[in-house]
Amino acid sequence: MSEQPPHIRPVEDAAASSDDDTGKVQKRAPLGRIHLPARSLIPNILTVLALCAGLTAVRFGLDGRFEAAIIAVMIAALLDGLDGRVARLLKGETRFGAELDSLTDFVNFGVVPALLLFIWTLEGAGGFGWVMALSYAICCGLRLARFNVAHDDPDRPLWMASYFTGVPSPAGAMLVFVPFFAVFMGADWLLDVPVLTAVYTGLIGLLMVSSIPTYSFKRLRVRGDLVLPLLLVVALIAASFATNPWESLLALALSYAALLPLSYITFRRRLAKEPGYTLEEETEGPPISLD
Secondary structure: OOOOOOOOEOOOOOOOOOEOOOOOEOOOOOHHHOOOOHHHHHHHHHHHHHHHHHHHHHHHHHOOOHHHHHHHHHHHHHHHHHHHHHHHHHOOOEHHHHHHHHHHHHHHHHHHHHHHHHHHOHHHHOHHHHHHHHHHHHHHHHHHHHHHHOOOOOOOOHHHHHEEEOOOHHHHHHHHOHHHHHHHOOOHHHHHOHHHHHHHHHHHHHHHHOOOEEEOHHHOOOOHHHHHHHHHHHHHHHHHHHHOHHHHHHHHHHHHHHHHHHHHHHHHHHHHOOOOOOOOOOOOOOOOOOO
């Protein structure tokens, strides 16, 4: 899940405006003059494949193949989690890749889930169902925009990098799909109460734009003596997903939801031990000129 702010290196001959010594704004370079390093192509290819998977989920939804649609979104999430790591491994981070990744996240984890839910059951709630689907997609876009403009505080304690502000968009998509998982397991009664699913969808959107600290597992470190037991657990989880995918996804989503109060409590306890530091809003920073 690529909500970790990468160290972005400038793209060669990037098509970005800049001020020259006279204070005038230079024109953007034509698209044909943008050159990406070869090592950056692989992560960008993974990002494009993730976008293809997400858009294909919409087609499956229109055909009424909702199980295939959810699997396509899960594949998109897997590819989304790989592209950033591959870029850092190959030292191929670029501004182009970061912008493409953010756009892909909005489509795959904001627009696509909203459309699938509306086609599936929210349409039965009338205008209210559409408003909740729209609200979820907008909240996802706002969450990503807030993440993209967040500035680094030089006085920020290092341990805070282990937390996000609000639920990240891939996790939000997993949570908003819980009604799908439940119906696939036999809870067909949910299809008769689309208003309930609509309210739930709106609440998940609010969690994404909230200021609740949530765990970021990207900085998780495993002790050497726990590597083998962890590999065994991973193997058991993989076997569970292969044999009971919907039950496993539901358990994963509920486990993540159960961690939200814990992440808030642990964050506040650690923050209380930083007497000289005051928490600021992520979007604070230099004023943005609209000229």
